[in-house]
Amino acid sequence: MLNRRPLRRMHRVYLWLAAALLLIASTSAQAIPAYARQTGNACADCHAGAYGPALTPYGMRFKLNGYTDTDSNGVKIPVSAQITGARNVPAEGKSSDELTEADVYIAGRATDNIGGYIKIATDNSGDNKFNSHLSDVDLRFVLKDVNVGKKEATFGVSVNNNPGFQDPVSDLFASTQLGPPDVTGSLLNPSSPNSLAERVIGATVYGLYDSDWYGEIGTYTSLPVSEQDRLGYAPSGDPGKLGDTGYARFAYMKDLKKQFFSAGVVALTTKRDLPRTGPPEDVTDLGYDLTYQFIGNRKNIVQASFVNILELRHYGILPASPIPGVTALTQGAVHDRTLSLTYTFLQTYSVSIAHLESTATRDVVRYEPYGIPDTTSNQFIVSWAPFGKDDSFTHLANLKLSAIWFRFSQFNGASQNVFGAPPGFPPTSARDLDAFLVMASVAF
């Protein structure tokens, strides 16, 4: 007979997961006022909604140039901060009002060729207990305006801790922090359990040729568990030991000034020991992404993106089967997809809709309770960011008020009784994992 306690614990974990996803998607990789001071630009030059995270083509160029562009007027202090408070109203469980996150950013240029982004986040882990950790890092060395034949090129090196975060198009899951929430996800999805995000360190070499053609290759290794612990991460989320890891990214980007589109492919392959005692599993992510932006005269901006990642796995471990005569599969696949659409009016008011799906090979041993780990969810955001424009009260700081609704229509392959509660136990529907959040962020 199934014990009630694990069910409750699992329920609580996934309720927490839904709320955490909302916060992560809403507070990460935002406009950094230190960059505005450095460049003289308004937040809205790089972020359509003046608060991020989605980048305009100009923001992409700033990132590609290693965060080094400047207004040529002296040295600016490369430090910013962000404070976020939220009212979280989950479909099940208690509502809460709390200071959810305080972030410090060390972000800006050191020289004409060296710049970076470092985020140190302090999260409220409940009951006003705060936990600081090193969040995303992207340190760059860049060579600009290099002549290759009759064309110009940019070359650079990025040292970063989240594969895909450094991407200029910034639509990959690590950049948007909006991968499909799931119980087993791809390596390129930071919403996956034991994801690589912020627990690895790697270096990539990239080049942009003739403003349009982008290529990048690199490698990553995971931090030792003790180092993850020192940086503020729970050892339980260890991504495992990685070996022979390779990352590759190619994209065609076209900036037509009033419009922008891109088409790209991305790949990540590794041998992973999880747990670290091995044996290793072979994991390969292959994906493509498409983006389109209508920018026009900046008064009405539409941004759309589609990201599709297929992960192929050759498992190293066969878990014990609870069902006589049935064994776990030795190979499997996971498929993560997101489709998002954002409309921004006057660089101030935004409406955003995202559809997130994760599906995987059916495996009754690996994926309790139904052998299907599929999830389907949607995110809806309405937001207002009054500052950060050339003609606003200030272009060097901003405020963002958002209402966010995260909705699950399928979890563990089911819409009802998603944790497989036996008769007599209260079932949990996918909709019970929904959450609504009202959030206020200030960045300066």
Added chain:
Amino acid sequence: MSKLFSASFLPCVAAAGLYLGGALMSPFALAGDAGAGSDVFQTECSECHSVKEGRNKKGPSLFGIVGRAAGTAPNYKYSDALLQAHWVWTADKLHSYLSQPARQANPGTKMKYDGLDDPKQLDDLITYLSTIH
């Protein structure tokens, strides 16, 4: 003496005024639609230039650009190429400069711009810029 002064000096002043007025109010500046030019500015220029006085971005402020001597926006570090370009940004000069790649118009400039080849948009833009004083 005063008659002589009046007779010889006033026409010079008038001529200078006509010249300066011509520089600031060229046919290009008068031909466009400033409202449409504001949209062109947003699309073509606003990421690197502000029209606010004293507000430099990657490029210098364009406040009062029409009629300003090249390389003279306060607190902006110009390229040597533009510092040595001893011209005034008249409407005609802006029209010529912006209709071609910046590095062709002023070799050695920091400005990265491929040029605006739509004459109507160019007229609108310069008309708009001429209103920013």
